[in-house]
Amino acid sequence: MKFTTKSIHIGEEPDFKEGATGDVIAPIHLSTTFARDEVENPTAGYEYSRSLNPTRNAVQQKLAAIENANFGLAFSSGLAAETSVLIALLKSGDHVIATDDLYGGTQRLFRKVFQANYAIRFSFVDTSVSEKLEKAITPATKLIWIESPTNPLLKLSDIAKIAKIAKDKGITLVVDNTFMSPYFQNPLDLGADIVLHSTSKYINGHSDSIGGAVMLNDKLLFEKIRFIQNSVGAIMSPFDSYIVLRGIKTLSMRMEQHAANSRKIAEFLAQHNKVKKVIYPGLKSHPQYELAKKQMKGFGGMMSVELKGDINSTKNFIRNLHYFSLAESLGGVESLIELPALMTHASVPAEDRLKLGLSDTLIRISVGVEDVEDLISDLESALSLI
Ligand code: P1T
Numbered sequence: 001m002k003f004t005t006k007s008i009h010i011g012e013e014p015d016f017k018e019g020a021t022g023d024v025i026a027p028i029h030l031s032t033t034f035a036r037d038e039v040e041n042p043t044a045g046y047e048y049s050r051s052l053n054p055t056r057n058a059v060q061q062k063l064a065a066i067e068n069a070n071f072g073l074a075f076s077s078g079l080a081a082e083t084s085v086l087i088a089l090l091k092s093g094d095h096v097i098a099t100d101d102l103y104g105g106t107q108r109l110f111r112k113v114f115q116a117n118y119a120i121r122f123s124f125v126d127t128s129v130s131e132k133l134e135k136a137i138t139p140a141t142k143l144i145w146i147e148s149p150t151n152p153l154l155k156l157s158d159i160a161k162i163a164k165i166a167k168d169k170g171i172t173l174v175v176d177n178t179f180m181s182p183y184f185q186n187p188l189d190l191g192a193d194i195v196l197h198s199t200s201k202y203i204n205g206h207s208d209s210i211g212g213a214v215m216l217n218d219k220l221l222f223e224k225i226r227f228i229q230n231s232v233g234a235i236m237s238p239f240d241s242y243i244v245l246r247g248i249k250t251l252s253m254r255m256e257q258h259a260a261n262s263r264k265i266a267e268f269l270a271q272h273n274k275v276k277k278v279i280y281p282g283l284k285s286h287p288q289y290e291l292a293k294k295q296m297k298g299f300g301g302m303m304s305v306e307l308k309g310d311i312n313s314t315k316n317f318i319r320n321l322h323y324f325s326l327a328e329s330l331g332g333v334e335s336l337i338e339l340p341a342l343m344t345h346a347s348v349p350a351e352d353r354l355k356l357g358l359s360d361t362l363i364r365i366s367v368g369v370e371d372v373e374d375l376i377s378d379l380e381s382a383l384s385l386i
Helices: 003-009 054-066 078-089 104-118 130-136 159-169 219-232 238-248 251-270 289-295 311-319 350-356 372-384
Strands: 071-075 095-099 121-125 141-147 172-176 194-198 212-216 275-279 302-307 336-338 363-366
Touching: 003 054, 003 251, 054 071, 054 212, 054 238, 071 078, 071 219, 071 238, 078 104, 078 141, 078 172, 078 194, 078 212, 078 219, 104 121, 121 130, 130 159, 141 159, 159 172, 212 219, 251 275, 251 302, 251 372, 302 311, 311 363, 311 372
Parallel strands: 095 121, 095 141, 141 172, 172 194
Antiparallel strands: 071 212, 194 212, 275 302, 302 363, 336 363
């Protein structure tokens, strides 16, 4: 089955069994508990909704299918998914190698929760250079955690190469695939052990549900993470499961439009005389353009931009826009714009931001699926006013 067919049908096959209704979409099962006829006999495997819920089960099947995974788990947020993976796989004294340019909230979780309180050590390294990653491995290293492309500098890491390094050393590789979505990149096929998504972004795609997902092939790892998910209660609600099921059905079409719009916008901005720099993996000027073509099926909808000028002209540019809302988050049908250093990544220590090149004037754009001519004329008029 091809991607779009899976995204529409898996998890929602009509049920023709005796007493079933033949729904063509998965119903929202709100029941917190499920009655059984005998003590030993849970009905269809359902006991209590935290452990298993039919609507969540449906979205988990769809999520697994679109990442070519054997198993999928749906969480209450991307960070709840991250927390469950960390608790499932690590104990005090373990060491994690993480990409140096991760989403700010992920860094806060790593540094201020797991490192500060639970004696798990994190090394933040530039995983786009695999030699640096290899050098950072110690006998205590249990996990390699990468984002590719990174948030917000869009650096890529060679997933297949890192998967080999990890496998040789018996280290688990987690890839946060939020920026690409399962439509443009499939890390499990490149050798990663675990794929993680904030479904709040492209997977749901309409900025109306917070959620997270984990997809993987190994049954033992799956059981460990599912055990933690049930133990801590980090589950996606039935309503969110329904809305994510609905969102996934148009993921391929949305991603194509995000990418087509982004290419045109990146090219427009790159030639504009008030723009200093455009970072977009689909531009030949991106330092890892060749790797992008190799491991991704498209270049996505995220870009970062620096204007010539200072923080005031940058803020003025944003104020003058009409279709790009100044807001955190990304991956919805509507275009969003923000300043990561002052918003989504404010919790990253200032000296780390400086080292990375994450300046206060770096603008991050989540390009929506609006008509690209409207988006470009909006950008053009806002630039003309600064
Ligand atoms: O917000 P939540 O669903 O908990 O997901 C966290 C998360 C995980 N991974 C990546 C790559 C992310 O970008 C995020 C959330 N990011 C934003 C809210 C943002 O504006 O970048």
